[in-house]
Every structure is written in C-alpha cells, then in structure tokens.
Amino acid sequence: MSDLYWLTEEQMDRLRPFFPKSHGKPRVDDRRVLSGIIFVNRNGLRWRDAPREYGPHKTLYNRWKRWSAMGIFIRMMEGLTTGKAEPQTIMIDATSLKAHRTASSLRLKKGARPSDWTHQRRDEYEAVCPHRPERTSARLLHDSRPDQ
Known part of the structure; x- marks a missing residue:
C-alpha cells in the first residue's frame, strides 16, 4: 500500500524527547x-x-490509550508549538457572522404551539403517567369478554 502515512526521521527526531522511557x-x-x-x-x-x-x-490501541492517559500527546503538541508559530497562524479565523433577523423569531410566543408538532397524543412507546389510571377502549373490553 503506497497511501500509508509515515513520519519522517526529521519529524521523529523532534518527537523523541516526548516519548516515555522504555x-x-x-x-x-x-x-x-x-x-x-x-x-x-x-x-x-x-x-x-x-x-x-x-x-x-x-499494540496501536494499547499504546494510544497509555500515551493518552500519560498526557504524552498533549506534551507533544505543547512542545512543538512553543515559540515556533507565528501569531498570524495561531488564529485561523476571527470573523463573526450576524444571524438573519428572522432567526430570532424562532422562539415561541407565550402559549403558542410549534407548527411542526405532528403527534398531539402520547405515543405507544412513551410511559403512562403514574398517577392516572390507564384507560382501555370499549372495543378492547368488548373483544376480551368470553363468548356468551
């Protein structure tokens, strides 16, 4: 496979001080x-x-888990960035975008129901209220009676 990622020796030389001792x-x-x-x-x-x-x-997983717990990756990132980066490259994007004025109207007015509510009743998978008796329809009661 030629699309594998390999660190160069120069990169490894910069990272070696951060590895734990064997x-x-x-x-x-x-x-x-x-x-x-x-x-x-x-x-x-x-x-x-x-x-x-x-x-x-x-081995990959165990080393990743162990090094993460020991803070090796954090120390690598901090060690590689100290004094090396220009201030222009640290802040990638500092612009802000204003939201459209109708975006604030998404809040509901007092007492209003959202128009996208499609289920007005309790679904079958939702729990029944504990202080209310569960009702069964007359049809179910009629169907469950023994034949006379």
Whole structure:
C-alpha cells in the first residue's frame, strides 16, 4: 500500500524527547506505532482495521490509550508549538457572522404551539403517567369478554 502515512526521521527526531522511557522489554518501533495511530485517527478507522504494516492493532490501541492517559500527546503538541508559530497562524479565523433577523423569531410566543408538532397524543412507546389510571377502549373490553 503506497497511501500509508509515515513520519519522517526529521519529524521523529523532534518527537523523541516526548516519548516515555522504555522499561525492560524492547518495545515495537515508536515511528511505526505513532504513524499507525495518526493513520487510524486521520482516516476515522477502527483500530482493528489498521493496516498490518503498522503492527498489531492491539499494540496501536494499547499504546494510544497509555500515551493518552500519560498526557504524552498533549506534551507533544505543547512542545512543538512553543515559540515556533507565528501569531498570524495561531488564529485561523476571527470573523463573526450576524444571524438573519428572522432567526430570532424562532422562539415561541407565550402559549403558542410549534407548527411542526405532528403527534398531539402520547405515543405507544412513551410511559403512562403514574398517577392516572390507564384507560382501555370499549372495543378492547368488548373483544376480551368470553363468548356468551
């Protein structure tokens, strides 16, 4: 697959200080795992659907879960943005749009019913009021009588 996402060595050199230290058993390559995590999040995939080139999906998920809990991703973002960005790129859009004057008339007047209410009665799936006795129609009562 040529459409896989891979971090460059330059990018990894900038990110390495933020990774936690390895304890004991050598772990799967951080570049491979982080590239897989980015690929899954960018494409909206389930972890199970991650391409095999990134390693086992369980490893991707476990590393993402552990690093998220430890605040690794937050530290990465904060560390990469400190002093590097120009003020013009921080604020993407500061414009505001006025709503049309009829947008404020969507509020209901006192006592008015919205015109889009299609169900005036209680639906079958709604709960019955606990302090009211439930009524059965005369037809149902007639049909349930034993034949005479």
